[in-house]
Amino acid sequence: MPKLIDHQKKKEQIVEYTWQSIVNSGAKGATVRSIAKLADKTPGQIRYYFPTHSALLDAVMEKVNRKVAQRIQEIFGQEDLTEKERVIQAVLAVLPLDDDRYADMEVWMAFQYEIHEAGANTMGNEIRLLVQKSLQYLSEKKMLQEELPMELTIMRAHALVDGLALHKWLTPDRINNEQVMKLIRDEIHVWLKEEYR
Template sequence: MPKLIDHKKKKEQIIEYTWQSIVNSGAKGATVRNIAKLAKMTPGQIRYYYPTHSALLDAVMEKVNHKVSQRIQEIFGQETLPEKERIIQAILAVLPLDDDRYADMEVWMAFQYEIHQAGTNSMGDEIRMLIQKSLQHLNEKQMLQKDLPLEFTTMRAHALVDGLALHKLLTPDRIDNKDAIKLIRAEVHSWLKEEYQ
């Protein structure tokens, strides 16, 4: 009787091994040959599921985006958290403050580098959209300062989050987690009416 192959499971395993390979060796280490060795498969088997390196990286990036989105949704689902704290925790969810988020950020950076090398605009709008949604949420709750310049605030917060993420990834000893958290708290507090700070 022929052996049944669960193709969905196989694809998920390949994505997991690719993720591990990027974490261990960076984007350059995520070659089909290295991934095949980790997965105990042949390069041809990997290419059967993901014909190009870009397709493989796209699948891994989709996994990272899904994980981060889930983290943020879980935070917003915690109704016992005050509104301000939900926003702070959601923004912190994208920073590499623990091993899991650090690994996700490494994969994200490798992906950004890969598509930048291909001559494509590599910067996604996920963090900017998170900040815009956070500001919108606080505005709906009437917690924002009356004349807060939303576009400027979005740019400033986006630059802060990107900068912190990069520092935590490349020079993790320079800014410790407590200071990164304080900086995000101070940023969110600067958006709020005095009674909500």
């Protein structure tokens, strides 16, 4: 009887090895050859499941997006957190403040580098969407300042989170986690009515 191969499991393993390869070696770790070496496979075996390099990076980026979305969902499910604290923790969940989030940032940057090299737009909307949803959540809870300029607030917060993520990733010794957390708390503090600050 022929041996049954779980192709979905093989694909997931290759994605995991790719993630690990990028974490170990940055964007240059995303080559098919380096992934094959880490996975103890041939480049042909990798290409069987992911015919193009872009398809492989897309799969890895999808894994990172799922992880981050799950992290944020778990934060909003914590009943012991206030609404304000849920938003703060959700925004902090996308910043490289620990090994796991730093690794996710490595993968995200490798993905951005790849699509930049391909001549595509490298600016995703994930952070902007997180800021928009955070403001919407606080608005639904009647916690936002009534005169808050929404579009400018979204732009400012988006730029702040993007900038902090890059600084923490590129020069982690120049800004510590406590400083990052204070900057995020101060930003969200500005959004709120006096009684919720």
